[in-house]
Structure formats: C-alpha cells, structure tokens
Amino acid sequence: MRIYKVGGAVRDRLLGKPVTDIDWVVVGATTEEMLAKGFRPVGLDFPVFLHPKSGEEYALARTERKSGRGYGGFTFHASPEVTLEEDLIRRDLTINAMAEDDQQNLTDPYHGQRDLEARLLRHVSPAFAEDPLRVLRVARFAARYAALGFTVAPKTLELMRQLSESGELQALTAERSWKEISRALMEDQPQVFIEVLRACGALKELMPEVDALFGVPQPQAHHPEIDTGAHTLSVLEQAARHKQPLTVRWACLLHDLGKGLTPEEEWPRHIAHEFKGLKLIKAVNERFKAPKDCQELALLVGEYHTHSHRALELKPSTLLELLQSFDVYRRPQRFEEFIAACEMDARGRKGLEQRSYPQADYLRGAATAARSVAVQPLLEKGFKGPELGEAIKRERLKALKAYKETASF
Numbered sequence: 395m396r397i398y399k400v401g402g403a404v405r406d407r408l409l410g411k412p413v414t415d416i417d418w419v420v421v422g423a424t425t426e427e428m429l430a431k432g433f434r435p436v437g438l439d440f441p442v443f444l445h446p447k448s449g450e451e452y453a454l455a456r457t458e459r460k461s462g463r464g465y466g467g468f469t470f471h472a473s474p475e476v477t478l479e480e481d482l483i484r485r486d487l488t489i490n491a492m493a494e495d496d497q498q499n500l501t502d503p504y505h506g507q508r509d510l511e512a513r514l515l516r517h518v519s520p521a522f523a524e525d526p527l528r529v530l531r532v533a534r535f536a537a538r539y540a541a542l543g544f545t546v547a548p549k550t551l552e553l554m555r556q557l558s559e560s561g562e563l564q565a566l567t568a569e570r571s572w573k574e575i576s577r578a579l580m581e582d583q584p585q586v587f588i589e590v591l592r593a594c595g596a597l598k599e600l601m602p603e604v605d606a607l608f609g610v611p612q613p614q615a616h617h618p619e620i621d622t623g624a625h626t627l628s629v630l631e632q633a634a635r636h637k638q639p640l641t642v643r644w645a646c647l648l649h650d651l652g653k654g655l656t657p658e659e660e661w662p663r664h665i666a667h668e669f670k671g672l673k674l675i676k677a678v679n680e681r682f683k684a685p686k687d688c689q690e691l692a693l694l695v696g697e698y699h700t701h702s703h704r705a706l707e708l709k710p711s712t713l714l715e716l717l718q719s720f721d722v723y724r725r726p727q728r729f730e731e732f733i734a735a736c737e738m739d740a741r742g743r744k745g746l747e748q749r750s751y752p753q754a755d756y757l758r759g760a761a762t763a764a765r766s767v768a769v770q771p772l773l774e775k776g777f778k779g780p781e782l783g784e785a786i787k788r789e790r791l792k793a794l795k796a797y798k799e800t801a802s803f
C-alpha cells in the first residue's frame with residue numbers, strides 16, 4: 395500500500411499558505427487491510443477511513459461513476475488496482491489534483507503546478523461534471539484566491555455554465571450547498587463568489603432573488619453605483635473588509651431583495667422594499683436551511699435597515715418599536731450585528747466607502763437609554779402582568795425622549 399498527501403494540503407503548501415487539514419489517498423489497499431490496521435470507516439459503503447491516532451482522512455484511491463442525480467446517486471469504485479493517476483483525474487481542479495509522497499515528491503499528471511503559477515482554476519477532466527457542488531467550490535476558491543490573482547479558466551466556466559443550465563444544481567442538498575456558501579462568504583473577497591456564480595448562470599439557479607438585483611437601478615443621490623446588484627456586491631465586500639461574522643455577511647447579501655420586485659415603472663424608487671423583501675429572504679433562508687441566527691438577522695436587517703439609516707430622525711416611539719423588535723434587552727449582540735450590517739450597507743456604495751456612520755453610536759446610545767429603565771421601582775409601585783409591561787414601555791419611551799433631546803449628534 396502506498397500513501398500520498400493530496401488535495402488542499404499539497405496546493406496550500408505550494409502556495410505558501412498554512413495547511414490546516416490533510417487528506418490522504420491510499421493506493422493498492424483493500425478495505426479489509428485498512429480495518430486490520432486500525433483505521434475507522436467513515437461510512438458503510440464509502441471508501442474513506444479515519445486514522446486511529448491523527449483522525450485525518452484516508453481515502454482509498456477510487457474512480458467514480460455517476461448513476462443518478464445528486465450526491466446520493468454516486469457509486470464508488472475503489473479497488474487496489476485503481477492507480478493514483480486514475481484517482482486524481484476525477485478530482486475537481488488541477489490545483490487540487492496533485493499528490494505528494496512522504497519525501498515530498500510531487501505527482502502532478504494534470505499540471506496543477508503550472509496552473510498555480512498561471513493563477514488558473516481549471517477543471518481536470520470532464521469528470522468534473524460528476525458533482526455539481528463543484529460549481530460552488532470553484533466559485534469559493536475564486537473568492538479565496540482572488541487576491542492572489544486567480545481566475546476561472548474560460549473552459550471551466552463554460553462547463554460550470556452547462557452544469558448550471560442542466561438543472562443539476564437543484565439536486566444539491568441544502569446542507570452541502572450551505573457549507574459551501576457559508577465558507578465562501580467568510581473568505582476575504584466573498585463578492586467574487588457571487589460574481590463567479592453569476593457569470594456561469596448558477597446564481598440564477600441557486601438564488602434567483604439575488605440574481606434579479608442586477609440591472610435594477612436605484613436613485614443616484616444615495617447610490618452612486620446605481621445598480622442594486624453592484625451595490626449588494628460592494629456591501630459584501632465591505633463586510634469582509636471589516637471582518638464581520640457570517641450572520642452579518644448573510645444579512646448583507648439578502649438585505650435588498652425586495653428591490654428585485656419593484657415594477658419597472660417605479661424605478662429607481664423602491665417604495666416599501668424592506669417589507670416586500672421579507673418573503674424572498676425567508677425563501678432563501680429556508681432553501682439553504684441557514685442556521686437560525688443567520689435567518690433571524692437577515693430578516694431583521696431586511697425589514698429595518700432603512701430605520702437604521704434614518705435613526706437620527708426617528709421619533710422616540712419609532713425608536714422604541716425598533717428596540718422592542720430586536721428584543722435588545724435580552725439580545726444585545728444581535729442588535730450590534732444589525733448595526734454592523736447597516737453600516738456595511740451605508741458604506742457599500744461607490745465613493746462612500748470611507749463615510750462615517752454616526753447612526754451606529756446613536757442607536758447604541760438609544761439602546762443603553764432604554765435598557766437603563768429599572769423594573770424594580772415599577773414592581774414596588776404594584777405593577778403586574780400586562781400593566782407592568784405597559785409601564786416599562788412608558789418609562790423606556792421617556793428615557794428615549796430624554797436621550798433624543800440631549801444626545802449630541
């Protein structure tokens with residue numbers, strides 16, 4: 395049996411990037427031999443094992459044939475006769491299809507090293523099409539390595555287009571797609587992920603609600619970039635630049651979906667887009683089974699981002715409603731993330747990237763004022779049940795009125 399390091403570990407070492415997890419391929423072995431050596435099988439019919447000590451993944455060299463739609467439809471053919479080259483040819487990208495033995499001797503039959511130097515994301519062979527998830531993977535790698543100058547090879551983009559048009563992306567499970575989407579959003583240039591998906595027609599398949607934003611104009615006074623799709627990409631770019639967490643990045647991507655529903659005759663205005671967009675945000679959230687905190691924040695940012703931009707003009711009663719909607723008393727972190735997403739929205743506009751956003755501190759101050767209302771004195775006055783709730787609200791409103799009068803913004 396011969397064991398090689400493969401995939402990301404080889405690629406990232408050659409790129410001079412830190413290697414986090416290592417995948418191994420085992421040539422010339424059977425399942426029985428692996429079990430006898432103490433490796434633990436990952437799944438019943440899946441020729442992947444975990445090392446008894448390191449826990450790293452060891453896969454038997456395999457070829458894959460497709461028997462149906464989607465991931466569940468794969469059949470694996472793993473046997474001791476499968477060669478390293480046969481295994482590598484069915485991998486996604488040439489830069490991921492290199493192997494290294496324990497002496498760091500490189501096996502690179504599909505010229506991954508050449509493509510690393512040429513900064514090209516290129517598929518290895520037509521077997522790329524065996525797994526439609528690779529469309530998302532390539533877009534994710536494009537986002538990750540954009541700063542290094544990587545682009546998708548034109549023929550690979552064409553193959554991604556064919557895969558997208560074939561409808562195969564619809565067969566991907568929510569879990570697999572979300573894993574790629576969430577990882578891509580956390581890259582340094584997440585906007586490139588969306589751009590690449592759009593360029594190959596996958597965005598229309600996966601998130602038609604986001605795709606629909608391209609070509610929709612907004613008023614130039616507030617949006618010098620005009621196009622809503624371009625704005626969304628800039629907001630995402632700002633979110634990455636400011637190292638925002640996944641919840642904020644997801645909310646940034648979806649905050650303006652309602653603008654895609656505006657009838658053309660109303661352009662470039664988008665009356666009530668915040669509210670109209672909610673059903674679209676909900677649909678995208680559910681399609682990918684996004685985690686609850688991402689879902690919630692996206693809906694709240696969608697509904698209230700304009701409130702944040704207009705924070706300094708809001709009446710105390712509207713401010714109070716906003717704070718109540720966020721349950722800012724028990725969920726201060728979520729309110730902070732809301733403010734962050736709105737700030738990214740304000741900065742994701744052409745030429746306005748450096749603008750200040752006093753609304754952020756103003757809203758924080760309002761939250762502090764409302765939160766400072768003590769419940770104990772109201773209890774002592776004998777308030778109970780719904781009346782207590784009303785009394786707390788009245789006191790909070792008073793606190794917000796005083797805040798609005800005294801805050802110097």
Ligand code: CTP
Nearest residue numbers: 401402403417484485486487490491525527528
């Ligand atoms: N692979 C593939 N097709 C997929 C998933 C994985 O061909 N749909 C192959 C690639 O050769 C890849 C390797 O399996 O390099 C390991 O996959 P994975 O650990 O998911 O990705 P990495 O390439 O290691 O990248 P990352 O740094 O994103 O983890």
